[in-house]
Amino acid sequence: MTTRTEPDFTSVDPDLYAAAFQLLDPDPDPAPQPATPAARRTPAAPVQVLLQPAAPPVRLTGPVERTLTDALTFLDTHGWARHSLIHPEGARCSIGALRAAAGARNAAYCDAGNLLLDEARRQHGKKWETIPSWNDSHTGPQVRSVWEAAIRRAHHLNI
Incomplete structure (x- = not known):
């Protein structure tokens, strides 16, 4: 078996790699680099990196929060009843809204209730067993305070 020790690729100027890495990760206290004839002729141009501000994360409103918010909007628009x-x-009363x-009496309705x-x-x-009994006694x-707190909890829970 014969093992080759000579690589099959063309070598690259090591100073080129050093210059490239210096641009990518500048050292605050760089060690002196040997100057090559090419480096003496052409000064390195400063690299400008434009950073785009990160977009805020998109938060989708959950079905429970949406149901509670829509119901409170309904109460604001049509009125609250006992x-x-x-x-x-x-x-409408709270359960009607x-x-x-x-x-429909779907999962969001049940969870919101x-x-x-x-x-x-x-x-x-x-002591409150049902929404209507609580609604009629306050x-x-x-x-409204309970509705707003429930909406904040649904928002916090992301539901």
């Missing part, structure tokens, strides 16, 4: 799912003038926003009821229990005590500002 003791009635839908008031004759179009206002949630149903209108979800469009659970989050809303959980937030109502956090703010107003554990003032408009109290109900």
Whole structure:
């Protein structure tokens, strides 16, 4: 078996590599480099790197947050009601607004309702069994506070 020790490639000027690496990673205290005739004739041009600002990460609104936000917008637009799912003038209670926003009793509707009821229990005590019973026992500002907190939680949880 014969082992060759001679490479089959053409050698490259090592000073060329040193100059290229110096441009890519300048050393604050560079060691003196031997000057080649080419380096003496042509001064190195400064390299400008244009950095584009990073785009902010895109955050998609989750279905629960969207359902809660749409329901609160519905309440703001049509009005809030007590003791009635839908008031004759179009206002709705919290569960009615949630149903209108979800469009169907889907997963987002169920999760939004659970989050809303959980937030109502956090703010107003554990005794509330349903959204309608909680809704009917509180003032408009109290109900709105729960809605806003539930939306913030859904946003934070990215759901």
